[in-house]
Amino acid sequence: MKLEKDIIIVGAGPIGIACALECKKRQWDYTVLEKGALTNSLFHYPKNMTFFSTSEKLEIAGIPFISNNPKPNRDEALEYYRRVVTSHELNINLYETVRSIQKENNVFEISTSKRLFSANHVIICTGFYDIPNLLNIKGEQLPKVTHYYKEAHKYALQNVVVVGASNSSVDAALEIWRKGGKVTMVVRGEGIGQRVKYWVRPDILNRIEEGSIKAYFNSEIEKIEADAVTIKTPSGIFSIPNDYVVALTGYVPDIKLLKNSGIAVSNDEKKTPIYNPETMESNVKNLYLAGVICGGKETHKWFIENSRIHAKIIAASIEKRKV
Known part of the structure; x- marks a missing residue:
């Protein structure tokens, strides 16, 4: 049985959570699909890791992030994002891998390890930490x-x-x-x-x-x-x-998923996906990109503090189109 949604968000990292918050705020019918644990990349960070950024730069949707020191550690970040998800009762399916995203007749069909979804819009914010160099x-x-x-x-x-x-x-x-x-x-x-x-x-x-x-x-x-x-x-x-x-030679994004979804990627070694920076929409209509994935193999280009705004940009684009 195919589950129908208005919006499917792929990836439950900080940016995926930020996108979910924007959907929840507008009462849109959405589901977040995550192949691992909540904030899976952060979960796999070293236990004693301290962020380069201060806590206020890791906040999403204006929700305060209070840490013991100006620069929070991994455990504090996991606690913050988990509390954001639970307190706002966000709709997230964990341990459900997206296998393919195909568009037919202006509707997306999303096949996962557990079921099929259909959606009018898809937001991909899968990060890059799962595939090592x-x-x-x-x-x-x-x-x-x-x-x-x-x-x-x-x-x-x-x-x-x-x-x-x-x-x-x-x-x-x-x-x-x-x-x-x-x-x-x-x-x-x-x-x-x-x-x-x-x-x-x-x-x-x-x-x-x-x-x-x-x-x-x-x-x-x-x-x-x-x-x-x-x-x-x-x-x-x-x-x-x-x-x-x-x-620890770095990691690469899931370029294969992007290409198989119809997203154009640059032919150089950077493998930068094509998207409109004013809307974050890819070359596939109603298929959006957010977060680190936007940089292709240049994984240092986007991070939480400078890509959290992507959620609001995408929501504004979808909202305008709906109106």
Whole structure:
């Protein structure tokens, strides 16, 4: 049996929740579909992660976000967005994966892992955190390799290679080192990333300079084995003892879902989806984009604080069309 809705929102992250709030405010018939937990990306963030942004910049729909410190942590963010959802009784289906979005006769048919929906409008705000950027090297499939970092305790007293020099890589390297792990960083670039949080950057630079954390720049992993990692560096290729590899090399959005839905995507490596920035409508009429997904593979371009406005822009566009 097909369930009929006016609006389907794909993704229950902060931006998806913001879109749901706009729909609820206008008494529109909507459903949010989320393949994982509520705010699934935030849920998979490291347990001790602190946001770069202050709490007021993470607020949605003007609902106050109160945190213990100016910059909230992961748990505070999870609590805030969960309370927003429950207090406003938003209509969200969790653990329901959207498999396809097809348009026929101006109506969208949305197939999920559980059922079929039809809708007049669809908003895609799926983020990017679920598909890791793979190294594509021998041994990457070994169980010792992870593309997500949760906490440091399991790496105590272990030889750990951390790949990358972004915020997540730096946080992981410092936490693992402080929990007694022997950390080696392997970085393709010539130094620690320029976007690393300003209060963390001096810490990692000092740990590298004093030798507490070993770092190989302009380098990359060539091969991963059960007890070693082969590294290609400017000084040559060599192997080091290794128990775990934490490859935090970034993530990519679900471009395949966009293309299969009829959304045009740029032909360059950025894979930027086509949309009207004044309405957030894609090249497919009544199919909208919101949040990080708007940047394609440029996942640093959009984030919560500068894309939360997308919800109001989309609602205004739909409202105008309805009138």
